[in-house]
Amino acid sequence: MGRVFVAGSINMDVVATADRHPRIGETVAGTALLYFPGGKGANQAVSAAKLGAPTTLIGRLGTDAFGDQLKAFLGAQGVDLSFVQAAAGAQTGTAVITTANTDNTIVVIPGANALVSTADVASPVLAKGDIAVSQFEIPLPTIGAFFKRARAAGATTILNPAPAVEFGAELLELVDILILNETELSLLTKTELRDTDDPARFIEAARSLPIGNDSIICVTLGKRGVLALINGEPTIVAGRTVKAVDTTGAGDCFVGAVAALLAGGQSIGDALDYANAAASICVQRMGAAPSMPTAAEIEAVLSMGRRGGN
């Protein structure tokens, strides 16, 4: 079995819940203030580790109470923290989230995440069969250096370009599997896409990305499921009908599950089905990292489907 290496952010998510989102300039009464471990890198590492993949997180925490709490939480989930450093004098990354009617808005203050450097990704030793995963809450040059090392070692690279920012073709050339949502696809292809659009529009947009023919593109479409281009051929994994309470971290759950399955030697098709089921469990719980499901929970959902349930 390969290892999963995640170079990415670690945040404390400070969540306000309300019946609806305030308009600009408006104040609304909230219903609760909650604290959850989060950050795209940490969420993806927890997702993979909970599915039994040996998982190493590369990142930085601040020297504050949030940093201590997140370190304890991540260690308890079985994530290897040997390459998570404390950044002296820096604040731990924090995400201020408003959740209303399952939708969220997020403002991220990077703090220590902005200090994850090319030197930080130079020490972990990757090997053939390993999976290297990253996202856009750490500096882009660090991701480039990480993927170059991963490629040189024969590992597979997965990029989740979230939150979406425009980036150079040289980084995309280092990506074996690109996992993104419709907003990110829209920005990267400069195409206006809506979640109600016909799948053909997403396929057309995904095909326009300047990425190698051997690379795989997965577009996560929320409750509509996942659309993937594998060897240029489109595949759709239908979404599962569930009662969502909080979609925060569902995309990260999906990415971590794909990485875990690939590290375990499964095919990309099987990994997508499994990750789709994993994300359907994640959205039924509040919070990001604590919502990641176990293998037993996913197996229960999949076997229910095999018996003719959802």
Ligand code: RIB
């Ligand atoms: O993808 C969800 C994550 O985005 C949250 O946990 C928050 O920390 C932000 O980074």
